[in-house]
Amino acid sequence: MQLTVDGVTHDVEVDPRTTLLDLLRERLDVTAPKKGCDHGQCGSCTVLLDGRRHLTCLALAVSYDGAEVVTAAGLDEGDELHPVQQAFLEHDGYQCGYCTPGQVCSAVGVLRELADGHPSHVTADLQQETEASDDELRERMSGNLCRCGAYVGILAAVRQAAGAQR
Template sequence: MAPKDIDRRTILKSCGVLAMSVAAVGQPGRAEAQVQVAPQLGPPSIATRLTVNGQEVAFDLDARTTLLDVLREHLDLTGTKKGCDQGQCGACTVHVNGRRVNSCLTLAAMHDGDTVTTIEGLASPSGLHPLQRAFIERDGFQCGYCTPGQIMAAAAMLEEARRGAPSHATADLTAVLSLTDAEISERMSGNICRCAAYPNIVAAIRDAAEGGAA
């Protein structure tokens, strides 16, 4: 099984039934391609524009479509997982304007103008994100289905901790926050791993945090 290249241009595929336009950020003149595949069906659609992993996307979709389903079903960014579709498992965690959210619990139309980062956008052209490397090294997953959500949650969590945001596990609110294992576990408890790779996930996050590069 050879790892396949992750083609970020998959994002440029049209969504199929509904109208959608895509423009690459940073391109002069913002050349847009509009694809009309089929007549619109169902309840009102809402025109929405997002920046996903650095690329601007515009779509006009069924108002009931969650951010999660826009990513998975219309932008073919299936790295973000649907585990429960009701905000209980964290598998769908992405960053919206730098904060972690359960993308299943929020409608895409509520995010007009927002910036979204998914697992596909976490690595840089020069290589994997330190958390991604640490998860591999520490074996912080088994089946891999919760993994993108764990990693996206961890990346945002480390930033929260860096800002000094307290958690239930924080004993002294006046002291400089020390990211202990208990702090990591508490802050990551919105992300369920049924393979129960928890000790390895915490170790991976600790490694990435200590490496300072996360």
């Protein structure tokens, strides 16, 4: 199969039982996505898969032949950090850092969902443009857990990045 990861194309033979997370980490040495729970419950393995946030621990790699994967390590533009990465630094949206790559990728996906007008469970009016309120951001980021409890900084970072995109 062929997979593009952070702009680099890889041709690999894959056992059909291999998860995308294991392919990335063990075969391609892409260590930004982390193996947290291995059950799709913590979000530490989140990447952008063809532009949408995705849990790689639940995805069989062979299902994504030809896909484009962007990890937190592939978001920067040369020497410039992605606005979400910069916001995480400015607001201390991390402590131990284990969940941070998944949080960052999820935040990028959340901002894209908001820009595209996708509602969430807390969207009050489906006829209006969805605002990046704290309730919206908390709901959309709820699939990414932080064992250290850095949620105040994470929310502030996503809020800042949402404002920068307007």
